[in-house]
Amino acid sequence: MPHYDIEADWHLLDTCNYRCDYCFFGADVLGSKLKSYATAEAWSSAFDRTGKTWLLHLTGGEPSIYPNFVELCSALAKRHLLSINTNLTNASIVRFARDVNPARVSFINAGFHPEERDRRGETTRFIEHADLLRKHGFRIFCSVVATPLALTTFDEAVERLSRARLYPVPKLFRGNFAGKSYPLAYTERERTMFRSYAQRARDFYHGEGDVWGEPPSIDVFNDDRYLTGLPTYGGRLCSAGERFVQIHPNGDVFRCGGTGLQGNLLQGTTVFQSGASVCQTEHCYYFCEKYSQAETAPTGFQTKRSSVTNLFARRMSDWGFKRSP
Numbered sequence: 092m093p094h095y096d097i098e099a100d101w102h103l104l105d106t107c108n109y110r111c112d113y114c115f116f117g118a119d120v121l122g123s124k125l126k127s128y129a130t131a132e133a134w135s136s137a138f139d140r141t142g143k144t145w146l147l148h149l150t151g152g153e154p155s156i157y158p159n160f161v162e163l164c165s166a167l168a169k170r171h172l173l174s175i176n177t178n179l180t181n182a183s184i185v186r187f188a189r190d191v192n193p194a195r196v197s198f199i200n201a202g203f204h205p206e207e208r209d210r211r212g213e214t215t216r217f218i219e220h221a222d223l224l225r226k227h228g229f230r231i232f233c234s235v236v237a238t239p240l241a242l243t244t245f246d247e248a249v250e251r252l253s254r255a256r257l258y259p260v261p262k263l264f265r266g267n268f269a270g271k272s273y274p275l276a277y278t279e280r281e282r283t284m285f286r287s288y289a290q291r292a293r294d295f296y297h298g299e300g301d302v303w304g305e306p307p308s309i310d311v312f313n314d315d316r317y318l319t320g321l322p323t324y325g326g327r328l329c330s331a332g333e334r335f336v337q338i339h340p341n342g343d344v345f346r347c348g349g350t351g352l353q354g355n356l357l358q359g360t361t362v363f364q365s366g367a368s369v370c371q372t373e374h375c376y377y378f379c380e381k382y383s384q385a386e387t388a389p390t391g392f393q394t395k396r397s398s399v400t401n402l403f404a405r406r407m408s409d410w411g412f413k414r415s416p
């Protein structure tokens with residue numbers, strides 16, 4: 092595993108070419124005009140100036156439609172490491188496969204989004220891009236948001252993705268559907284299906300996690316652990332702010348969850364915390380799992396909305412997220 096000093100959940104943009112029903116973003120946000128706040132060189136220099144080696148998780152929106160996406164990734168990969176969440180549709184993926192050094196990319200999480208893909212008839216392009224990335228040496232896996240509908244049609248997704256030598260990893264659905272709040276609303280039958288597909292996905296990708304000596308940060312392979320509720324992170328000691336930060340499209344750096352502003356990367360004003368401190372907010376649980384210390388707070392599960400969760404939900408709504416966390 093190449094060394095890195097700090098990881099970032101980099102929300103590169105809001106815009107996306109897809110309109111998945113379960114997306115946190117509403118159509119108005121997903122359809123917003125593409126906007127970049129700096130050139131590839133300026134972003135790259137801004138990260139270099141921190142003197143740290145970064146593992147940058149690029150997400151959105153859809154990162155591959157970002158202006159000069161390939162130039163950005165190529166420039167960043169010279170000194171830093173990348174991981175990417177993508178729907179694998181944009182033509183930039185072809186140049187990405189050719190021009191970016193796969194040894195500097197931790198993983199590519201290719202979201203399949205079956206309903207939206209069917210609507211657009213884009214399965215073939217997904218498979219071609221996945222094949223190309225694998226041929227160029229990239230580590231890639233595929234995930235499917237496990238809505239109740241996706242679980243009932245999961246076998247079809249398995250069949251279709253076998254052409255790309257991929258297996259869909261079921262990703263925990265967090266949001267509202269038919270008046271119910273997930274993941275708590277999964278039925279026992281849905282949980283059984285989820286566990287079964289998750290186990291098959293682990294078997295399929297067995298050994299992939301060893302390529303870099305650590306699992307991917309977005310570790311969807313173990314989402315079946317959270318079918319009956321996510322752990323509570325509030326009160327735990329966490330190294331977010333020091334070993335992990337969240338970056339917004341304009342370069343603002345937060346400890347996590349859109350709180351704890353630590354400066355702006357492009358303006359060269361970022362400061363980093365020293366040592367772990369107590370968690371007081373909420374963020375994507377994959378990063379919470381990676382950077383918090385479970386033994387530093389009583390264990391519990393998010394069985395209902397906490398005041399912290401409500402605050403987080405309001406903040407998400409400020410950013411344009413439409414679903415409850």
Ligand code: SF4
Nearest residue numbers: 107109110111114152
């Ligand atoms: S879930 Fe992902 S691919 Fe689907 S609309 Fe949202 S950002 Fe785009």
Ligand code: SF4
Nearest residue numbers: 329347370373374379
């Ligand atoms: S546990 Fe999660 S929400 Fe809490 S400080 Fe760490 S990263 Fe942030």
